[in-house]
Amino acid sequence: MPPFTELAARSHYSFLEGSASPRTLVAAAAALGIEALGLCDRNGLYGAVGFMEAARAAGIRAIIGVDLDLDGGDRLHLIARHRGGYRQLCRAISAAQLAGVKGQPRLRLAGLDPAVATTAGVAAPRRRRPTLPPPERPAALRPTAGPFPRGWPGLPSTTLLADGEPATVDPADLDGCTVLAGGPESAITTALVRGDLRDATRRAEQLRDLFGRDRIALLISHHRHPGDSWLAAQMALLARRTGLPLAASSLPVHANHGDKPLLDVLTAIRHRTTLDNAAAHGLLLPNAEHRLRSEAELRGLLADHPEAFDVAAHLAMQCDVELDFTESRFPGFPVPPGETPFSVLYRLCQESVQRKYAPVTRAVAARLQRELDVIEKTNLAEFFLITWDIMRFAREQHIPGQGRGSAADSIVAYLLDITRVDPVAHDLLFERFLHEDHQGTPDIDIDFSTDHREQVLQYVYDRYGAERTGMVANVVTFRPRMAMRQVGAAMGFPEPLIDRLAKSVDGWYMEEITKGELRSPLGHPPSGGVSSGDMKSPALTSLAWKQFYEILGQIEGTPRHLGIHVGGMLVTGEPLVDVAPVERATMPGRVVVQFNKDDVEDLGLIKMDLLGLRTLSAIAECLDLIEQSTGVRPDLDALPLDDPAVYASIQKVDTIGLFQIESRAQQQSLWQSQPREFNDLIVQVAIIRPGPIQGDAVNPYLRRRQGLEPVIYLHPSLEPILAETMGVVLYQEQILRIVMEVAGYTAGQADRFRRAMNRHRSRVEMEELRDEFVGRCNTCSGMPVEVAAQIFKGVAGFAQFGFCKSHAAAFARTAYETAWLRLHHPAPYVCALLNAQPMGFYHPSVLVEDAKRHGVRFLPVDVTRSRARCTLENGEVRLGFNYMKALGPTARIACEEAAVAGATSLRDFWRHTLLPRRAMENLVLAGAFDAVERGRHRRELLWELKQVEESLPPRTAARREAGAEAPEATRRPPRGRGAVAGSRLGDEAHAVRRLDTDPPPPLLEVPADAPPLPVMDERTRVLTEYALSEVSTGRHLLSFIREQLTSLGCRPLATIRDLADGTRVRVAGLVIARQAPASASGFRFFTLADEDAHLDLIFRPDVVARTRRVANHNPLLMVEGRLQNERGRVNVVVEAVTGLDGDGVPLQKDESAPVRGAPPSHDYR
Amino acid sequence: MTELLDGSVEVRGADPATPEALRTEAGWRRVERIVTRWVVDTDWWRRPIRREYLRCLLAGGECCEVYRDLDAGGWSWSRRYD
Structure with missing residues (x-):
């Protein structure tokens, strides 16, 4: 019997046009008795390597192919017969992809007239994506636009496909491939469906003549659609007329019957619409029959064409591709002669x-x-x-x-x-x-x-x-949050509900997201609450909720895009x-x-x-700054790693701005681990990771480190391996040593563990190793099975996100270097950090306030002194134009040039820079002109700016606002050293018109005296600086309301440390970080800051639920709770939270208010 | 032209998936030939539809379509061809 073959399956690597992974397809094929399986994804071989590996493991002959788009709307399946054919496939796909744009390859076969693919004798119109006007629908059924990019209703747009010529491939250059013609949406099938047998015949003959009779077959299939039997008969007739063989295929796009809902959802997502809308437009497959089938089932559907099965098997046997490079x-790599x-x-x-x-x-x-x-x-x-x-x-x-x-x-x-x-x-x-x-x-x-x-x-x-x-x-690939947004949108869930759901999950894998979090909002509102208004959508039935959850479980890991x-x-x-x-x-x-x-x-x-x-950019710039100011450049390669002062600062948890050890969680553990040497730092870098956390290694290590519990080992054979980490697994190297030394694997055999630890699918691969590992531990070390199973559990839990020690060591070295630089060169270090933003755990304002506490002084933006980036000025940090809103990279360069040129007045500076009006206003308000316009206060300057602007000729003014009508004169920022740091502060006004040759036209000066304007007081100036730079070179925001906070009974954060454990306290501060780690079982962690100190807050799950709205939406909080004071490391376990307005006045319950100038917190999930 | 029909239809036959006769207003009519059959499986997210449709040529030359609900199991009329 010839082997039963499926030549042209499609996997989820067709990007939303298939739902099964290659691994799933192979498993389903094996279950159905399919002996040879071809993978033909749309325009790519994305899944080929994994497919071949899975097929090899399952004992199935793997066939590599592609379902290729041809210009003119035609499509063709190609399968590689040998390595040369594979190479040809790669070249053809590459040519098509490079000739088109992303997702729209363009390819033409030499000798095949694209017009033939459409209607006989009529040139093909320029191809557009199909345009389907959405029908009128009840408002309640209209999908939400939220998670999708702009362009709703999102059904296929009318955007023209890529212009220019398609790539042309000579069929002779595909002689290592077999053509499978007549697949879905091919020109042949389209012609047959419209009853044009003559056109279909001409097309098939043309392909036959181009490729040769022995390298082409016509696909015959059946999906239990109304016309499929007729179409199969027509295909058979075409085969007889052209002398081409028929090859049977199910042309599956999903593996099993139950995959159809996932495929429909993917289709809706691909078309950026809802399932309702997709169904209304006929975009969904009408049944679940586009799946892998057994031989008996397919033979039953194609009973009149038994020869097609032999042909398919024959073609499969011709294919033998090994990807060995x-x-x-x-x-x-060139080496000298003789070497x-x-x-x-x-x-x-x-x-x-x-x-x-x-x-x-x-x-x-x-x-x-x-x-x-x-x-x-x-x-x-x-x-x-x-x-x-x-x-x-x-x-x-x-x-x-x-x-x-x-x-x-x-x-x-x-x-x-x-x-x-x-x-x-x-x-x-x-x-x-x-x-x-x-x-x-x-x-x-x-x-x-x-x-x-x-x-x-x-x-x-x-x-x-x-x-x-x-x-x-x-x-x-789809991860929980993205999946929730897109699946929810496809199912027509209301956007507010989708948004709340997505924000309420923290897990990386769907299985980590408890059903409790996703319980139906009809009966059990998800955490965060769902208002009754959210639930009024008819889409939100209990059935839909159940289906939603099922789809989420299936879609995880499905490719979304490349x-x-x-x-x-x-x-x-x-x-x-x-x-x-x-x-x-x-x-x-x-x-x-x-x-x-x-x-x-x-x-x-x-x-x-x-x-x-x-961080390396920051270090490099820091070294430059040190060299510029001292004449000596520290050699970090020669830096001893044992400076006691560095370890002392780390032991004091003075680590804001340091690489890897600055986060709240790191600081908490630093307090307990008290690193004394470099190896301690390696542990520190490795320990605050999901791997050790999920492997339950963190608390045992920290307790053992403090002598609070004895160092124990699950088995004596583990002691030599785990002694350096006090009996817990912290490094991947330790896992490999356990595998090799305890379970008796060779290094090569242990490689499977290494691979499992390296891969996204590590959980699956790791689980496959369980039984063998447990058995070998028992055999080699005499370890009881239960103990071996326990070790494996720890190993598997750790493996997903664990660090290797070498990696931790490399990062620990950088952490040490940043600590050394910050300790001994604080001003250059913070200056470089500010220029390297965005990076790290904290907002720049936190870095600035911390540096102030360490004696660094900051100077505001000044149009005569500032540069594009922050600089050092006599040991003080001068803010650069990169810390001014509305100044993009090009504008910053223009400002720097004006400053270097010595602008002497506001008008002079504006003439040099031709900045947009808003940028000039920001500079004025931030006090950047205080030095050149001495004696004149900022509001007065603002008035002058307005006068100048109003006096300009209309055309010039318009150009100035647009600011970008002369791109050839717009300067590009330099690359490499001296480049302007990317800024989170906005780049909306970066386009600056520059005239490099002629001086700018003089502004029409109309003298006008400013009316009496109030002078900005200090608080207003600081607030303005915060608002425009998000940092303050002067006082801290809270210092202006300290009196009010004191009247509320709030203690300054710096005084908390002196209180006894368990003391009930009331404090207030700006929220600088919010965290909801997935591993924290519903606990949340905030960090508050005031003018002198930081304080970590702990929210228990019940408090999270009770205070979520206030805590999440107010930048300034007053908190009551119990102090945890463990040898000076303090946290407050929150009991009540009240929002404060900018004046420190308590807000009503559930009320929230912005605080002018308050820098945004960094929120992590 | 076709006339859309609704309502259930009684069928007879040894194979529950292949009727040999349908009960029409004029009484039982023998199914001469099943011209084609197809499956619809859709709308799972709102009101799931899982049906197998049959286009039947009845004794006397009339052509009609009926479907079997693949979940509930009953037969219903779909349409009649003039």
């Missing part, structure tokens, strides 16, 4: 080890030799040299960069200056990074200064050629388009491959993560 994975990549690597390491480890110890020599042996066996010397070369370039260009992640486990990476942490000194496990059975290439992640990362990427492009270099894809991995670069030995299809990236000239990072790793290709880290 190991022979050509390296792009070729090999390994000999060069060996020499570089030997030279470096003498410098870094003088004298070289036996342990170091042995470690180096062991790593070099593994690198030689795995043939990865070239990979290391490529990475070394990138780092060499970065160093030469003075670009800060350092390896992170498991690369720091390697002494070779350390010696090549890829990483900055000594793996021998910190006992880092090389096998976490690489071992001799390693398939593929190891992960090397490198952080570069965000401002300079692009330079490094460009170097890689230049070095290896654009044809061999591309960015790795990141498939964006993105670009944040830093993953793929460099290939053969042209990229022979390895994977590519698409356009947003940046001109850049391409993204259709494989994600896991696919690339599975294929053994060379991928490097070149990431941007703003």
